[in-house]
Amino acid sequence: MAERRSVDKRVTSHEVALRAGVSQSTVSRALAGDPRLSEATRLRVLEIARSLGYKPNAIARSLITKRTNIVGLVASNMANPFYPLVLEAFTQHLHSLGWRVLLFTAGSREDVDDLLPEVLAYQVDGLIIVSAAMSSRMARECVGRGTPVVLFNRYVPDSGASAVSCDNRGGGRKVAEALLRAGYRRLAYIAGREDASTSVDRERGFGEALLEHGVKTWLREPGNFSYEAGFNAAMRLLRLDEPPEAIFCANDITAIGAIDAARKLKVRVPEDLAVIGFDDIPAASWAAYNLTTVRQPIERMIEASVRLLLGRIEDPSLAAVNEFIPGELVRRGSARLDVAPKEG
Amino acid sequence: MAERRSVDKRVTSHEVALRAGVSQSTVSRALAGDPRLSEATRLRVLEIARSLGYKPNAIARSLITKRTNIVGLVASNMANPFYPLVLEAFTQHLHSLGWRVLLFTAGSREDVDDLLPEVLAYQVDGLIIVSAAMSSRMARECVGRGTPVVLFNRYVPDSGASAVSCDNRGGGRKVAEALLRAGYRRLAYIAGREDASTSVDRERGFGEALLEHGVKTWLREPGNFSYEAGFNAAMRLLRLDEPPEAIFCANDITAIGAIDAARKLKVRVPEDLAVIGFDDIPAASWAAYNLTTVRQPIERMIEASVRLLLGRIEDPSLAAVNEFIPGELVRRGSARLDVAPKEG
DNA sequence: CTGAAAGCGCTTACAG
DNA sequence: CTGAAAGCGCTTACAG
Structure with a gap:
């Protein structure tokens, strides 16, 4: 031989x-x-x-069938434990349906725009963009080549992209209403990134509900969805002459930082301060935090995203759709929502 | 028209x-x-x-060049915050070098074996398998087609696969030695999954060092790398007639569960109990835990993995290599390592 | 029921 | 400096 x-x-x-x-x-x-x-x-x-x-050879097959059976997934912000969960759920769901996932990471709309040509060069059949937007130019590009796009926890009206999002605005309302009902009056919001619709919408729903119930003012601190931002913002709030009785945070990590700041200042949670987050990440139910939060319905959101995406891959004449899925207020120990607070 | x-x-x-x-x-x-x-x-x-x-069209190009510029990445255990960080670092590192990532998730060796034919059908140029092993049959298959494999935090001797791992055994030794030096004597280990070399090696190094210093016995509880397992195992340990003075946990999440269990039982950390983890995930430095732990050098591990993988893609005659990169003991508040403990 | 042939969209010797 | 042609490994009309 x-x-x-x-x-x-x-x-x-x-x-x-x-x-x-x-x-x-x-x-x-x-x-x-x-x-x-x-x-x-x-x-x-x-x-x-x-x-x-x-x-x-799947590559050779793709060339002739003009179908790769690959979905491009653009992820972002793995530092927030919510998104790894989303990523894992997406890959498993797509795999079970026979699809492959080409993974990219991008933090901002600009990153997405830079990345998309590379993704498209691999002839992905569809695109899921998690928690980041895209320019209308790139959106048009995708429409032009017939590559459907689903935005997850973002939306870009008239972009031709479908969008699936938690009802962030409704979630913010639920928090405001629960706090008001329990007698809290002096409230605060710690924001996430200002360019993130998740934070903006949560804040908007929160503020709307407060106004509707006659609460005209509340405190606000900027943030960026991180533990440190939550910690520092809460420090500033709690050192005020009239600190808030309750803080609603743009996400759970921020709320966890806020709780640790309160403890550092010997402010008791929930006795002296209520803290409410958004996401319901695993750490929210750890005993040290026991965080009251709005749970994002991951499974339903993933299911809807995949359904919308594959639907348009099968039938490109389908229109883009926006779905907002309600979140649920999960009552744990970091806020006293069933009784009036101490000084209420 | x-x-x-x-x-x-x-x-x-x-x-x-x-x-x-x-x-x-x-x-x-x-x-x-x-x-x-x-x-x-x-x-x-x-x-x-x-x-x-x-x-x-990258697909057409791949067919003719016999190079896809795609690396298959098999991830697992996204519930442990260490791995999303690894995943993000891998994708960013590979992207910066012009490579694409086809993502899969698999929990066990069996999952990996089932998945690999699908991955290989896409003609990936190389394979990174995070925290899971593969059968020697599949390893041979990869060698046969000339697809280099790097195992991350696992190793399979004689498989033809390279491996990059934290020096888990050395990390376990460091923990044992630091605890003994500080005067701790009654020690315990809470394990991860028994089929995970990370947990096995950490335990081995820990036990070896104890024996070398004349400590012949220690407590041990099974676990699975989760918060709940850590919580429950610590509950059992702390309810013993002679509970441990210090607990070394297979990873940080387990240690965090153990700390919460201690608090639930009014056992003070670190005054009454030292807890040490492994990984140094972001939550380890949250004020509520302030966890002493062994930091896995993610950047160096990623860099080595990518270097070994791409090296063998360029030159298939290169041999498989195993690298073990030392972890660093990060001293925080959950163990008193610089003084003898209360009753030492 | 099966084969010969065309063709997917490229890269790359081979010519000139 | 540029073009015509072969060919990567498949799928799929088109014949028979």
């Missing part, structure tokens, strides 16, 4: 055909399960394919 | 060639930056390509 072997020993349908004594087309048909093939040939080809470890 | 337009408007090199009045090969060369092309044609072609929004 002085025969030269190529370095890479990937087996092709031609080799299978050779050994099976059939044409290459027949091999292709056997693996595709074409019903026209005779049982005998099909079994023989399959057996030989198996013994050689043959699997059709 | 009653002309029919195809649904998908992806532009090809042929269209660019047509408009530029050159051959399709010339378009390909212009975009590849072939130096033989005249400046004039190159610029003209590039300008037309730009105006049409043309980008070469």
Whole structure:
């Protein structure tokens, strides 16, 4: 056997055909399960394919079918434990449906715009963009090539992209109403990034509900969805001459930082201060925090996103759709929502 | 314009060639930056390509070059905040080098084995498997097709796969030695999954060092790397007639659960109990936990993994390599390592 | 029921 | 400096 072997020993349908004594087309048909093939040939080809470890080259198939069965997933902000959960749920859901995921990370709309041409070069059949927007130019580009887009926890009206989001505004309202009902009056909001619709919408719902109930003013601190921002913002709030009785935070990590700041200042939670977050990440239910929060319905949001995306991949004539899925207020120990507060 | 337009408007090199009045090969060369092309044609072609929004089809290119520039990344255990960080670092590092990431999730060796044929069908140039192993059969399969594999925080000797891992055994030793030096004697280990080399090696190093210093026995509880497992295991340990003075946990999440259990039982950390973790996830430095832990050097581990993988992609004759990178003991508030404990 | 052939959109020797 | 042609590994009309 002085025969030269190529370095890479990937087996092709031609080799299978050779050994099976059939044409290459027949091999292709056997693996595709074409019903026209005779049982005998099909079994023989399959057996030989198996013994050689043959699997059709998905790249070659994609070129001819013009379908890669790949979804591009643009993720962001892995420092917030909510998003790894989203990422994992997306990949598992898509895999179970036979799809592959090409992963990218991008923090801002600009990153997304820079990245998208690279993603599109790989001919992804669809695009999921988590928690980041895109320019209308790039949105048009996607529409132009017929690549459907779903925005997750973001929306860009008239972009041609579908969007699935937690009802952040409604969530903010629920928090405001629960706090008011429990007698809290002096309230504060610690924001996330100002360019994030999640934070903006949560704040908007919160403020609207306060106004509707006659509460005209409240405190506000900027933030960026991080523990440190929550810690520092709460420090500033709690050192005020008239500190807030309750703080609503743009997300759970921020709320956790706020709780630690309160403890550092010997402000008791919930006796002296109520803290409410948004997301319901695993740490929210850790005993040290026991955080009251608005739970984002991850499973429903993922399910809706995938349904909308695959629907438009199958039928490109479908219109873009926006879905807002309500979150649920999860009552734990960081706020006394069922009784009037101490001085209420 | 009653002309029919195809649904998908992806532009090809042929269209660019047509408009530029050159051959399709010339378009390909212009975009590849072939130096033989005249400046004039190159610029003209590039300008037309730009105006049409043309980008070469990476799938077609891959078919001919037999290189996809895609790395398959098999991730696991997103519930442990350490791994999203790893995932993000990998994608960013690979992207900056011009590589794409095809993402899969798998919890066990069996999952990996089931998944790998799908990954390989996409002709990935290399494979990174995070925190899970693979059968030697699949490892052989990868070697056979010339697809290099790097295992991250796992190793499979003689598999042909490279491996990069934190020096878990050394980390366990450091913890044991620091505790003994500080005077702790009655010690415990809360394990992770028994099939995880990370947990096994940490425990081994811990036990070895104890034995070498004459400590012959210690307590042990099973676990699974989760908060709940840490909480429950610590509950059992602390209710013992002679509870441990210090608990070393297989990872940070487990340690955080253990701290919360201690607090629930009014056992003070670190006064009555030292708790030490492994990973140094962000939550380890949250004020509520202030966890002493062994930091895994993520950046160095990622850098080494990518270097080993790409090295073997460029030169398949390179041998598989195992690298163990030392972790650093980060001293925070959950253990008194610089003084003898109360009753020491 | 099966095969020969075309073609997906590129890259890259081979010519000139 | 540029073009015509082959070919990557498939799928899928088109024949028979």
